[in-house]
Amino acid sequence: MKVVHELEPFVEKDSKILILGSIPSVKSREEGFYYMHPQNRFWKVLSLVYQEVLPQTIQDKKAFLKRHQIALYDVLSSCEIEGSKDETIRNEKPNKLRPLLQKSEIARVYTTGRKAYQFYQKYSEKELDLKAIPLPSTSPLNAKMTLQSLQQAYQVLLKSELSTLVEPLLAWYQKEKRHLPWRNTNDPYSIWISEIMLQQTRVEAVKRYYERFLKELPTIASLAMVEEDRLLKLWEGLGYYSRARNLQKAAQILVEKYEGMFPKDYEAVRSLPGVGNYTAGAILSIAFSMPYPAVDGNVFRVLSRFLNVDEDITKPLTRLKMENRIKEVLTPFNAKALNQALMELGALICLPKEKAKCSLCPLQALCKAHQENTVSILPIKPKKKEVPILQKTILLLVFDDTYALLKRPSKGLLAGLYQFPELEGMLSRKEVLIKVREQGLQPLYIEEMPLQKHVFTHQIWEMKGYSIRVTEKNDSYLWVSKEELSSYSIPTAYSYYSPLERKN
């Protein structure tokens, strides 16, 4: 006989844990809802664990699950049953569980009974990349378990693995946190600016730019209206200029749609240009104490070690699961401090590879990676692809105390910024002189400048520079004085050769 489990899973958007059973016979599925067999103690156990009245009707049961953010489903979708005993089940077909995780906040999976656990391991563990926690069966066949011992075993449902981390981490943060300018404010605009600046840039460097930026552009409206050249000049030295452009686009949306205010709405904030899950969570939790996770690289490192997670952290599903795990312990009362404490621990103590300072860590006694000796290999990331190396020759063309500059195209790397002229490849003095003459310029004097290297995330530039004095200007370039140079946004990659000698 073929049994098809046509029942829909019970899952809600804010379901946090998934309980999976395996339903081997028609009988235990009667009445159209899971675990309705009169002898099954499943609902009794749940009501004891959550200290609630035993739910009676299907409606009561659904309301109970919803209240406690539990999703409930069957590991199998169908099986062939010959006879009535478990051992006779043949040709079982698993249910797809991944969509459940994607449409909810599920971070933990429990299975009830030996069969469900085996089926989960066989069919679903790989799909979800998540280990299930086995719970004993509540079936009357499991007679050796009393109601009381089942209740004890199911008590684990109440406890998030991260709940032990909250108190020691917050106590450490209160004592050890760095006093950074953006930590003295609840203003979402200032927090947003600091978070965007901190992506890819060190804290010490950001401090210098943050205050100058906010002094000149103190409101969302002022950012929305500033000239692009001025904005890029304010961003100069921070690199990754698309961040500045996205800030302005987002500010314009905030002015148009939200009267220049930050909405207290995750989806609205998340949809702004340049704002991902991390930034949306950081702004909403720090500015408005809303319980959204902010998982950046530092937080990933702390969590994957604390929980000893050996999944590839670059996979979106791993990120989702981490975010869901933190959601379990975030509340409006701790969200602001807890998100920042996780980031701070990752920045100061839980450092990459062998640099982790476990002996100074407030979580040492609880940390699974520390116990299992896996600190230096976590988090798991795939090997980085080789980054291409481009060789260039940079020309500092000088005429009468003016320097040749040109504006880069409006699209692509370093779009819209200014650069010194360049030639492909590392050219010799002789080759450079030929190329300069081809541009209609007469060189008077040439001097070689030091080799430089600039590392972008996706390419590396190796550069050789020449300072060349010429007898006249041409129309291909802007010719600007040394004083005027400082008003042009010249990215760091070129500023090594600037007469202003900026090397930030």
Ligand code: SF4
């Ligand atoms: S004990 Fe070590 S590995 Fe674990 S969280 Fe602390 S610093 Fe990180």
